[in-house]
Amino acid sequence: xxxxxxxxxxxxxxxxxxxxxxxxxxxxxxxxxxxxxxxxxxxxxxxxxxxxxxxxxxxxxxxxxxxxxxxxxxxxxxxxxxxxxxxxxxxxxxxxxxxxxxxxxxxxxxxxxxxxxxxxxxxxxxxxxxxxxxxxxxxxxxxxxxxxxxxxxxxxxxxxxxxxxxxxxxxxxxxxxxxxxxxxxxxxxxxxxxxxxxxxxxxxxxxxxxxxxxxxxxxxxxxxxxxxxxxxxxxxxxxxx
Ligand SMILES: [Zn+2]
Numbered sequence: 001x002x003x004x005x006x007x008x009x010x011x012x013x014x015x016x017x018x019x020x021x022x023x024x025x026x027x028x029x030x031x032x033x034x035x036x037x038x039x040x041x042x043x044x045x046x047x048x049x050x051x052x053x054x055x056x057x058x059x060x061x062x063x064x065x066x067x068x069x070x071x072x073x074x075x076x077x078x079x080x081x082x083x084x085x086x087x088x089x090x091x092x093x094x095x096x097x098x099x100x101x102x103x104x105x106x107x108x109x110x111x112x113x114x115x116x117x118x119x120x121x122x123x124x125x126x127x128x129x130x131x132x133x134x135x136x137x138x139x140x141x142x143x144x145x146x147x148x149x150x151x152x153x154x155x156x157x158x159x160x161x162x163x164x165x166x167x168x169x170x171x172x173x174x175x176x177x178x179x180x181x182x183x184x185x186x187x188x189x190x191x192x193x194x195x196x197x198x199x200x201x202x203x204x205x206x207x208x209x210x211x212x213x214x215x216x217x218x219x220x221x222x223x224x225x226x227x228x229x230x231x232x233x234x235x236x237x238x239x240x241x
Contacts (some may be wrong), residue, residue, distance in 0.1 A: 001180060001181065001184065001227075002226045002227065002228065002230040003178060003180070003181045003224050003226055003228050004225075005225040005226060005240075006176075006179050007176065007178060007181055008055045008181075008197075008228065008239045008240075009195075009239065009241070010176050010177050011177060011181060011182075011185055011197045011237065011239060012197055012199060012239050012241075013168060014173050014174060014177065014185070014197075015185075015189075015195065015196065015197045015198070017166050017170045017173065018170070018189065018194065018196075019194065019195070020166055021163060021166050021167070021170070021196050024159050024162055024163050024166070025087050025163075025182070027159060027175050028155075028156060028159045031152060031155050031156075032147055033151045033155060034127055034152060036142050036148050037145060037148040037149060037152055040141050040144040040145040040148055041141075041145050042140075043137070043141040043144075044141035044142050047134045047135075047137040047138035047141060048134075048138045050130075050134040051131055051134035051135045053136060053139055054127055055131060055133040057127050058124065058128065058131065061120060061123055061124050062124065063129060064120050065117070065120045065121060065124060068113065068116050068117040068120050069117060070116075071113045071116075071215055072110065072114055072117055073112045075109050075113060076104055076110065076222045077108045079103060079106050079107070079110065079218075082099050082102055082106070085093055085099060085105075086099055086100070088116070105109055108171070112227070115174050124154075181228065183217075183239075184196075184228070185197055185237060186234055186235065188230075188235060188237060192207070192234060192235070192236055195207050195236060196236060196237060197236060197237040197238075197239055198221065198234075198236050198237070198238060198239065199238075199241050200212070200229070200238045200239065200240050200241070201216075201241070203217045205231040205233065205234065205236065205238055207231055207234050207236035208231060208233050208234035208236070210231075210233045214233070216232070220238070220240065221240065225240070227234055
């Protein structure tokens with residue numbers, strides 16, 4: 001391929017800009033704030049899930065408490081009924097004996113049920129505490145995530161600004177390079193880790209940093225200036241300067 005020496009030098013300039021852009025892209029991908037933000041979001045989600053699980057548990061235990069309360073009420077109702085009968089003085093001696101026996105066992109049953117009720121209330125208290133704790137942790141992480149998001153947006157905007165200015169320079173330089181040479185550069189760059197063109201300096205390809213043997217260097221140097229040379233080792237476009 002033929003291409004003027006001027007175009008080949010422009011290609012080196014383009015390469016320099018592409019390296020800068022790749023650096024900016026890398027910086028944008030690896031901003032330390034991104035990891036911190038991810039951690040904050042993970043923390044927020046974990047506590048959010050735990051708070052939701054707590055709410056579900058709370059509903060179940062609340063239903064349990066209502067059942068326990070209704071059990072106690074039922075027994076209390078029967079005690080009151082029996083007591084009324086006794087107080088009315090209309091029952092026979094035998095019935096009175098039966099009623100008193102029943103009242104005794106109902107009293108024991110009431111105590112048992114009240115204990116169950118109390119235990120459920122304690123559990124409900126504990127669940128409420130847990131929900132409050134996870135909700136506050138969730139909010140704390142959310143607040144942290146908001147601050148980190150703003151920090152990330154600021155850093156990304158700065159990088160984008162630098163990137164846009166480089167892209168404008170790139171476009172201008174690109175305009176001075178033939179499509180054929182540009183296509184070759186882009187193709188080589190894609191398969192060579194972002195470096196498509198490199199200087200030949202002191203007999204060394206600055207793309208792969210391998211020393212080219214003296215005979216080959218002499219041959220390359222003797223080629224016409226507009227001859228596009230490729231490195232034998234890495235196949236990058238080798239620009240003589
Ligand atoms: Zn090379």
